[in-house]
Amino acid sequence: MNLFTDIRALVLDCLAAMSAEGALPEGLSTDAVTVEPPRDAAHGDLATNAAMVLAKPAGMKPRDIAEALAAKLAADPRIAAAEVAGPGFLNLRLVPGVWHQVIGAALRAGKDFGRATIGAGQKVNVEFVSANPTGPMHVGHTRGAVVGDALASLLDFAGYDVTREYYINDGGAQVDVLARSAYERYREAHGLSPEIAEGLYPGDYLIPVGEALKAEFGDRFLDQPESVWLATVRDFATEAMMTMIREDLAALGVRMDVYSSEKALYGTGKIEAALAALRDMGLIYEGVLEPPKGKIPEDWEPREQTLFRSTAHGDDVDRPVMKSDGSWTYFAPDIAYHYDKVQRGFDQLIDIFGADHGGYVKRMKAAVSALSGGRVPLDIKLIQLVKLFKNGEPFKMSKRAGTFVTLRDVVEMVGADVTRFVMLTRKNDAALDFDFDKVLEQSRDNPVWYVQYAHARIASVLRKAAEAGLETSDEALAGANLSLLDHPAELALIRKLADWPRQVEIAARAHEPHRIAGYLTELAADLHGHWNKGNEEPALRFVQDDPATMAAKIALARATGVVISAGLAILGVTPVEEMR
Numbered sequence: 001m002n003l004f005t006d007i008r009a010l011v012l013d014c015l016a017a018m019s020a021e022g023a024l025p026e027g028l029s030t031d032a033v034t035v036e037p038p039r040d041a042a043h044g045d046l047a048t049n050a051a052m053v054l055a056k057p058a059g060m061k062p063r064d065i066a067e068a069l070a071a072k073l074a075a076d077p078r079i080a081a082a083e084v085a086g087p088g089f090l091n092l093r094l095v096p097g098v099w100h101q102v103i104g105a106a107l108r109a110g111k112d113f114g115r116a117t118i119g120a121g122q123k124v125n126v127e128f129v130s131a132n133p134t135g136p137m138h139v140g141h142t143r144g145a146v147v148g149d150a151l152a153s154l155l156d157f158a159g160y161d162v163t164r165e166y167y168i169n170d171g172g173a174q175v176d177v178l179a180r181s182a183y184e185r186y187r188e189a190h191g192l193s194p195e196i197a198e199g200l201y202p203g204d205y206l207i208p209v210g211e212a213l214k215a216e217f218g219d220r221f222l223d224q225p226e227s228v229w230l231a232t233v234r235d236f237a238t239e240a241m242m243t244m245i246r247e248d249l250a251a252l253g254v255r256m257d258v259y260s261s262e263k264a265l266y267g268t269g270k271i272e273a274a275l276a277a278l279r280d281m282g283l284i285y286e287g288v289l290e291p292p293k294g295k296i297p298e299d300w301e302p303r304e305q306t307l308f309r310s311t312a313h314g315d316d317v318d319r320p321v322m323k324s325d326g327s328w329t330y331f332a333p334d335i336a337y338h339y340d341k342v343q344r345g346f347d348q349l350i351d352i353f354g355a356d357h358g359g360y361v362k363r364m365k366a367a368v369s370a371l372s373g374g375r376v377p378l379d380i381k382l383i384q385l386v387k388l389f390k391n392g393e394p395f396k397m398s399k400r401a402g403t404f405v406t407l408r409d410v411v412e413m414v415g416a417d418v419t420r421f422v423m424l425t426r427k428n429d430a431a432l433d434f435d436f437d438k439v440l441e442q443s444r445d446n447p448v449w450y451v452q453y454a455h456a457r458i459a460s461v462l463r464k465a466a467e468a469g470l471e472t473s474d475e476a477l478a479g480a481n482l483s484l485l486d487h488p489a490e491l492a493l494i495r496k497l498a499d500w501p502r503q504v505e506i507a508a509r510a511h512e513p514h515r516i517a518g519y520l521t522e523l524a525a526d527l528h529g530h531w532n533k534g535n536e537e538p539a540l541r542f543v544q545d546d547p548a549t550m551a552a553k554i555a556l557a558r559a560t561g562v563v564i565s566a567g568l569a570i571l572g573v574t575p576v577e578e579m580r
Helices: 003-020 050-058 062-074 097-113 137-156 174-189 204-217 226-251 270-280 330-343 354-369 407-414 416-423 446-469 474-478 488-498 500-510 515-536 546-572
Strands: 047-048 078-085 087-096 123-127 161-168 258-261 284-287 305-308 319-322 350-356 379-385 386-390 432-435
Touching: 003 047, 003 050, 003 062, 003 500, 047 174, 047 474, 047 515, 050 062, 050 087, 062 078, 062 087, 062 258, 097 474, 097 488, 097 546, 123 137, 137 161, 137 350, 137 379, 137 386, 137 407, 137 500, 137 515, 137 546, 174 204, 174 226, 204 226, 204 258, 270 284, 270 330, 284 515, 305 354, 319 330, 330 350, 330 354, 350 354, 354 379, 407 416, 416 432, 416 446, 416 546, 446 546, 474 546, 488 500, 488 515, 488 546, 500 515, 500 546, 515 546
Parallel strands: 123 161, 123 350, 161 258, 350 379, 386 432
Antiparallel strands: 047 087, 078 087, 284 305, 305 319
16 A cells, blocks of 8 residues: 555546546646645645646746646545645645554555556566675675665665676785785695795785695695686686675675676686677777876877777777777676676666666666666766774774775674665665674664664553453454554654655655655654553553553554664564564
């Protein structure tokens, strides 16, 4: 049940009737017509902009449209009042029974309450994390992993067919550095002193890899030139790192559907095929780029390169895909990889990138636009930095990694649920402070605790109701006399629950899972506020002496718990039944 969708449908029906009667011109587009909560709750339950957006194309005064529309709407049994305000705003008040239906709908739907159909089964690929397979995941990867996974869950909840994908960057120079670093740990496993030169990876996480290399290959590679062992050690170490990364992701509750390899694009003709497709469109040419803006690097020289005419699809400059020495640029395999996703039939692509990839956005969008003929949109979400604090000081070091705090460090210190919720308390493009002390604090200033405490309070009141002899199954509560919920405070809490399906659609359309965390924090505040009112006004308490009254109030509590649980599930957080 999406009350806002239902009332919008009523508004559109009334507008259609007005057109049929000649009160409005035929053929007006109603795409911009919305039904939303009013900015000021005192103005009503819902508001529609119909008269304001239709006035100009209809050639009419908005207030004239609003008054005619109000008369039509007032005839519907769900509408208690339709009031015109100002130049043509239309505020609606609903009869209490409509709000009571929200409780029943939530109890009958359970975890599926608020599930949307706007996705209509469209296939969406969400590529996220995609960390270089050179070591454990750091805290920046953690935020990207949480945002990507929660976004995928949100889109699934909104009716999309979602694939979670990890692109393994195993085709560049960084995996050669990994191999050389692992080789030094292999030498160490044989009792030799490792030579961790500048530029190699120093973390202790490679010590077990060196020992595993010794167990697998003995002393075969000792004192051998790099050409003998590099490829073998590179593959071995890369697989070991990917095993570690999969375990890190599992500790955070993230499981990918697909792992794609950059290395698999080389020597298979896939890069060549993608560029051939672009060449057939006249988008690949040989040329010389303009010098970079600002101070020109000393080693820059004008040279002919193979270029992608990305400016034809919205980029600022054309981009090299092949260097003058005939090797591919980093961009070329990325083009091929996205071409592969387009060919796999996805209707939408979403990439979750680190903030340092900001300069990559336009060129990647241009490539997907060209290769899909403009059919497949690509949305790129940039993940801003996470600053860690402990005991009031910046927290930066990890023995495991040597130079940075790992995902596993964070999860082991505060748990996966806390980690996930806190990572979603800010929009992805805003920097986030993660204070190890504050995220475990039991106060309303800690949103994850505040939301979990609301769910635990609801669970406790259900247990008390059951002890009092009340049947607390969702089916039984849905059959309660909900008309007994007539206090303004109770109706206000129901209004917040009614907004849940609308918030799901808004968040899904915007690709912004942090909106769910924000909504849950607001709902928790409303629940706690209602609970506190019960301390002052006993009639608002959930547990009552009269069985019928208690059944209605427990139904409201349980419906609130249903929504909190559904929201937490999208975020990948397990709701608690009691606080410990």
